[in-house]
Amino acid sequence: MTTxxxxxxxxxxxxxxxxxxxxLQQLCRECAAPLLVRYDLQAAAAHLKxxxxxxxxxxxxxxxxxxxxxxxxxxxxxxxxxxxIYTAPRSGAQAGVPNLYIKDEGILPTGTFKARGAAVGVSxxxxxxxxxxxxxxNGNAGGxxxxxxxxxxxxxxxxxxxxxxxxxxxxxxxSGADLFLVNGVISDAGKIVGKAVAENGxxxxxxxxxxxxxxxxxxxxxxxxxxxxxxxxxxxLYPTGGGVGLIAxxxxxxxxxxxxxxxxxxxxxxxxxASGCAPIVKAWQEGKKESEFWPDSETIAFGVNVPKxxxxxxxxxxxxxxxxxxxxxDDADTLRAQQTLANLDGAFICPEGASLYAxxxxxxxxxxxxxxxxxxxxxxxxxxxxxxxxxxxxxLLQPGDDLLQ
Amino acid sequence: MTTxxxxxxxxxxxxxxxxxxxxLQQLCRECAAPLLVRYDLQAAAAHLKxxxxxxxxxxxxxxxxxxxxxxxxxxxxxxxxxxxIYTAPRSGAQAGVPNLYIKDEGILPTGTFKARGAAVGVSxxxxxxxxxxxxxxNGNAGGxxxxxxxxxxxxxxxxxxxxxxxxxxxxxxxSGADLFLVNGVISDAGKIVGKAVAENGxxxxxxxxxxxxxxxxxxxxxxxxxxxxxxxxxxxLYPTGGGVGLIAxxxxxxxxxxxxxxxxxxxxxxxxxASGCAPIVKAWQEGKKESEFWPDSETIAFGVNVPKxxxxxxxxxxxxxxxxxxxxxDDADTLRAQQTLANLDGAFICPEGASLYAxxxxxxxxxxxxxxxxxxxxxxxxxxxxxxxxxxxxxLLQPGDDLLQ
Numbered sequence: 001m002t003t004x005x006x007x008x009x010x011x012x013x014x015x016x017x018x019x020x021x022x023x024l025q026q027l028c029r030e031c032a033a034p035l036l037v038r039y040d041l042q043a044a045a046a047h048l049k050x051x052x053x054x055x056x057x058x059x060x061x062x063x064x065x066x067x068x069x070x071x072x073x074x075x076x077x078x079x080x081x082x083x084x085i086y087t088a089p090r091s092g093a094q095a096g097v098p099n100l101y102i103k104d105e106g107i108l109p110t111g112t113f114k115a116r117g118a119a120v121g122v123s124x125x126x127x128x129x130x131x132x133x134x135x136x137x138n139g140n141a142g143g144x145x146x147x148x149x150x151x152x153x154x155x156x157x158x159x160x161x162x163x164x165x166x167x168x169x170x171x172x173x174x175s176g177a178d179l180f181l182v183n184g185v186i187s188d189a190g191k192i193v194g195k196a197v198a199e200n201g202x203x204x205x206x207x208x209x210x211x212x213x214x215x216x217x218x219x220x221x222x223x224x225x226x227x228x229x230x231x232x233x234x235x236x237l238y239p240t241g242g243g244v245g246l247i248a249x250x251x252x253x254x255x256x257x258x259x260x261x262x263x264x265x266x267x268x269x270x271x272x273x274a275s276g277c278a279p280i281v282k283a284w285q286e287g288k289k290e291s292e293f294w295p296d297s298e299t300i301a302f303g304v305n306v307p308k309x310x311x312x313x314x315x316x317x318x319x320x321x322x323x324x325x326x327x328x329x330d331d332a333d334t335l336r337a338q339q340t341l342a343n344l345d346g347a348f349i350c351p352e353g354a355s356l357y358a359x360x361x362x363x364x365x366x367x368x369x370x371x372x373x374x375x376x377x378x379x380x381x382x383x384x385x386x387x388x389x390x391x392x393x394x395x396l397l398q399p400g401d402d403l404l405q
Numbered sequence: 406m407t408t409x410x411x412x413x414x415x416x417x418x419x420x421x422x423x424x425x426x427x428x429l430q431q432l433c434r435e436c437a438a439p440l441l442v443r444y445d446l447q448a449a450a451a452h453l454k455x456x457x458x459x460x461x462x463x464x465x466x467x468x469x470x471x472x473x474x475x476x477x478x479x480x481x482x483x484x485x486x487x488x489x490i491y492t493a494p495r496s497g498a499q500a501g502v503p504n505l506y507i508k509d510e511g512i513l514p515t516g517t518f519k520a521r522g523a524a525v526g527v528s529x530x531x532x533x534x535x536x537x538x539x540x541x542x543n544g545n546a547g548g549x550x551x552x553x554x555x556x557x558x559x560x561x562x563x564x565x566x567x568x569x570x571x572x573x574x575x576x577x578x579x580s581g582a583d584l585f586l587v588n589g590v591i592s593d594a595g596k597i598v599g600k601a602v603a604e605n606g607x608x609x610x611x612x613x614x615x616x617x618x619x620x621x622x623x624x625x626x627x628x629x630x631x632x633x634x635x636x637x638x639x640x641x642l643y644p645t646g647g648g649v650g651l652i653a654x655x656x657x658x659x660x661x662x663x664x665x666x667x668x669x670x671x672x673x674x675x676x677x678x679a680s681g682c683a684p685i686v687k688a689w690q691e692g693k694k695e696s697e698f699w700p701d702s703e704t705i706a707f708g709v710n711v712p713k714x715x716x717x718x719x720x721x722x723x724x725x726x727x728x729x730x731x732x733x734x735d736d737a738d739t740l741r742a743q744q745t746l747a748n749l750d751g752a753f754i755c756p757e758g759a760s761l762y763a764x765x766x767x768x769x770x771x772x773x774x775x776x777x778x779x780x781x782x783x784x785x786x787x788x789x790x791x792x793x794x795x796x797x798x799x800x801l802l803q804p805g806d807d808l809l810q
């Protein structure tokens with residue numbers, strides 16, 4: 001059965017060259033930049049109504065007409081998507097931003113937003129006939145892609161830094177993927193994968209080297225608009241490693257504007273990085289359109305340890321176009337923020353997500369955020385995938401002991 | 406704003422004594438058995454239509470009229486519920502049960518089904534004025550209750566076995582709860598909590614010692630019916646520790662029958678335990694109505710390491726009444742099942758949930774399950790909370806190495 005996808009073609013994000021959308025594609029064959037999926041949004045808007053969505057299942061596939069998969073039978077899914085948005089009233093009040101919201105991507109299969117990219121990316125890979133894929137990862141994407149690939153019957157080769165969160169090794173390995181560690185950072189993993197992909201003719205599932213992962217992540221933007229009743233918050237903060245999440249939300253909101261489903265208002269998009277790996281922030285501060293490789297990068301927010309993102313120019317474009325900003329957060333502030341959110345509002349989120357709260361505090365102090373604004377933090381994953389960020393030493397009792405001595 | 410709850414009273418599960426539903430209650434004051442929440446289901450069915458649910462948010466609060474919280478403002482929520490049901494086609498085919506489904510409770514805040522009980526339990530605790538609660542736990546319930554309690558502004562004292570999954574310590578501690586470990590099993594933790602609760606006048610949030618946790622878990626049953634389009638599968642398997650999940654699903658289905666929302670067909674309910682802690686299975690094999698304390702219990706499926714459940718008689722009643730059964734699974738079979746589900750269908754679920762697949766294999770071999778039956782496995786949590794169940798040793802590369810030598 002058809003999904004009624006309105007996808008028309010792929011378009012190079014740099015040179016605009018058009019590519020076929022239903023055959024295996026990687027980067028632009030002209031200029032090696034990422035390809036973006038384009039749709040006939042006028043036709044989509046003419047046939048699909050917002051109200052049609054109301055009775056659909058609460059997964060990202062509710063937007064199937066605006067996704068690249070053509071046939072329902074190729075959808076590889078665990079029912080992912082429509083993650084909740086909840087308030088953080090006490091943390092918000094403490095930071096002086098009472099209308100503070102968290103969209104919680106920890107509540108997804110594999111516990112991070114990476115499930116979205118994997119769901120759509122693997123589904124389309126299956127549709128165009130991929131049998132084997134390779135990818136470098138900081139852990140979470142690898143776990144997600146490996147499990148979705150297993151469900152699709154696609155073999156995967158995953159390379160991650162040795163000090164990526166160990167739980168992500170489990171997810172990857174138990175799927176039957178071939179897992180390798182590298183004594184280095186994600187760019188080292190990327191080089192190893194690049195070579196293997198070229199030599200073996202595999203599909204390269206690296207960030208933005210295939211065009212469909214971003215389409216999965218785009219659904220975060222659709223959901224935000226739908227969950228805010230086809231309005232948008234004033235500000236959206238996003239932790240930025242490879243940057244696809246932020247690029248994708250921006251793409252989604254532009255698409256919804258073109259469809260007339262939301263108005264002209266665009267949230268200011270904030271790219272949050274770690275002080276130990278902040279190439280986008282540095283480029284933004286210098287008013288540049290691209291970032292430079294960040295040497296010796298290091299942070300406990302491991303997902304954002306990306307020294308040079310292929311899509312850096314798209315992240316910066318989204319930030320500049322929306323009058324957003326970019327800000328770097330020290331690991332100590334991130335850990336404190338993680339504790340504050342759990343203590344005050346019961347939200348145990350990952351360090352990448354928690355860094356956003358430290359950014360909210362700083363941007364409010366600087367006057368960049370106003371007290372009355374609606375501010376949405378996009379938490380990318382569950383706190384429980386990062387056991388090492390919580391240091392505790394609870395008392396040990398013996399059977400029959402009293403609780404309070 | 407009112408929730409329009411149709412709750413009328415609490416009823417003792419053993420002696421039938423009626424208790425007030427809007428004041429702080431623990432066990433039956435007559436016979437110390439668990440209390441069950443009762444509703445005016447005729448009135449609910451007269452005013453609420455199945456179709457009303459279609460456009461409600463995808464959380465367990467969509468069933469608010471059938472839950473015990475009276476006022477919307479007391480709802481303590483992270484948007485939990487409406488977890489996906491997906492198929493496990495390859496694992497199902499391999500076991501000879503092609504219509505095999507997983508309802509995945511890993512896709513909830515805190516990564517397990519315990520979030521449901523905590524959401525409704527903490528909300529109602531807030532509504533009846535609780536300031537401090539105490540509870541023993543095998544880990545996951547403690548993490549969930551601690552975080553929901555933090556969100557509600559309720560102080561909590563949590564006691565868990567020293568060898569409970571370490572990630573659950575993080576969740577509990579980061580919430581600001583007072584966490585204690587005990588060199589023993591959950592019944593040892595329960596004795597310590599019982600004493601502290603009595604001495605300090607705290608709310609006892611132990612399994613079935615407060616009446617509302619079961620109401621949260623009941624929503625699994627409502628969701629199953631709604632997701633199967635107001636039909637039910639032929640068989641539901643549930644990993645059984647304290648047993649509340651299974652009791653609650655049975656309660657939900659009986660309520661839906663009384664409302665006329667589902668027909669007479671009741672799924673056969675299967676209680677799955679670990680061979681190292683199988684008191685319910687032993688009682689069922691002996692045709693008894695209650696279980697005996699299981700000494701020296703031990704299993705890697707830590708959540709079901711409950712030597713004697715307070716609600717054992719209710720679990721057994723649900724199994725007997727539905728022509729279900731009870732079965733114990735060896736840890737080795739559970740680990741193999743966990744691997745199979747991830748390998749064949751990409752589902753990385755917790756050992757408690759994985760044990761259900763080993764049960765499906767055995768029950769099919771015994772002829773108890775038929776090939777054409779719709780079989781639902783209720784996975785209680787995410788695999789990633791149990792890093793120790795996956796043993797791997799991936800190769801370590803150096804930057805510049807070749808992937809395949």
